[in-house]
Amino acid sequence: MNIKTLFFGVTRDIIGEGSAIFDLNEDLTIADFQNILTKNYSGLTDIKSFAVAVNEEYVTEDYKIQENDIIAIIPPVSGG
Amino acid sequence: MNIKTLFFGVTRDIIGEGSAIFDLNEDLTIADFQNILTKNYSGLTDIKSFAVAVNEEYVTEDYKIQENDIIAIIPPVSGG
Amino acid sequence: MKENISIKLTTNKLRLQECIDFVQDNSCGGIATFVGTVRNHTKGKEVKQLEFSAYTSMAIKELQKIAEQALDEFDILKIAIHHAEGLLQIGEVPVIIAVSSVHRGASFKACEYAIDTLKETVPIWKKEYFKDGEVWVNAHP
C-alpha cells in the first residue's frame, strides 16, 4: 500500500523534501517503518527518538499502519 | 506636641476628614495613640486591627511617637 | 528610580503596551503580565463602578519596594507596576504588572509575587458602588 509521509524541521532538511510516498507491506508498525526510513536515509540517525503522528494525532511505535494513513515524522518541537 | 494624623478609606469616612492634628504627650506609643483615637471616635472600633504608618513607613504598635512624625491610619488595603 | 523599574499611580487610563514596551528587552525570552479588571459583581451583588483612592506618596514607595524585591528575589530583567486612581467603570483596568526575563518561569513567579504583595501592602483602597449604596472593600476584616 502507498503511504504518504510528511517531514518537518530538521527531518525535511535531511530528506530534502517535505513529503514522500512509501510502498509499504501490510501489518507494519511505526517502529518497523522507522527502521525502513533509517535504512533509506543515512542522515536519519535520531529518528527513533522522534515522535510520529498519524492523521494529525500522536501515536506510539506499536501503532499498525493502515491504508490511507498520513504519517508525519515529528522531530523535537521548538515552538513558543 | 502636635502630631498630624492622616485618615484613609473607611477611617476617613468615620472621622469625616482626611487629616487632623492631635496634641499628644511625649513617650506615647502607637498603641497608646490608638486608644486615644477610639475614645475620641466611637466609630473606630476596628482600629486596633488596622496598620499604622509613620512618615510613610509601616510601624509596629510599640513604636514611640516623636516630634514631627506624620502618622497615617491604614485600614485594610484593597488595591489591585 | 532604577532603569529596570517603572512605577505609576495615575488617574489616566493604564496602557498595557506601555508596560510591555518598558520591560521588553532584546535579551529577554518572555514577558509575563497581569492585567486586573473591574468585575461586575462581588459576593453576588452587582457592582456599578469602583473608586480607588491612595496614600499616594507612601503607595509609590511601597510599589517601588515590591519591584525591588522582585528584582532581588527572581531572575528577571525589568518590571513595570502601574496602578490607577479615581473612578473606574466595569471592564476598566485598575492595575497592570509586566515582567521580563530570559527564562519564562521567573517572570511568572515575579508577576504573581508582585500582584499578591501589592494587594497586601500598598496603601490603596477600593470602594465598590452598588445600586443601593457603596462600601469600602475589606474595611472590616
Add this chain to the structure above:
Amino acid sequence: MKENISIKLTTNKLRLQECIDFVQDNSCGGIATFVGTVRNHTKGKEVKQLEFSAYTSMAIKELQKIAEQALDEFDILKIAIHHAEGLLQIGEVPVIIAVSSVHRGASFKACEYAIDTLKETVPIWKKEYFKDGEVWVNAHP
C-alpha cells in the same frame, strides 16, 4: 471552535490587545498573559533572526487541545493562544497566551500550563539564524 477559545497560527504580526479583548469578560477579575519574544542570543551566540515552521493543521488541533485542557483543569473563563509562523526579527513576538478568570491564581496557572505544554506538544519548529549559519532548535535532543 468554542466561544471561550481563540486559536491562531498566522504569518501576520501577533497583537496582544486582540488577545486581551478576546478574553476580557465583565465577570473576570484578572487576565494573565505570556508574551514570547525573540532573544538576541542563545548559548552565547548572537541570533540574527528566527523562522517558525509548523505542521499547520495538526498544530492548530494541538493548540485547541491545550486550550480545552486548560479550561477543564483550571477555573478560568477564556483563553487565547496565538502563534506566529515565518520569519521573525529580534524583539518580535512568536507567541501570545492570554487567560481570564474570576480569581487571578487560576489565570497564572493556566497561562503557565499552556506555554509549557505548547513547547512540548505542538508541532512547530524554530530555526535560529546566526552570522555563520542556521540551526533547528532542539533538533538533536
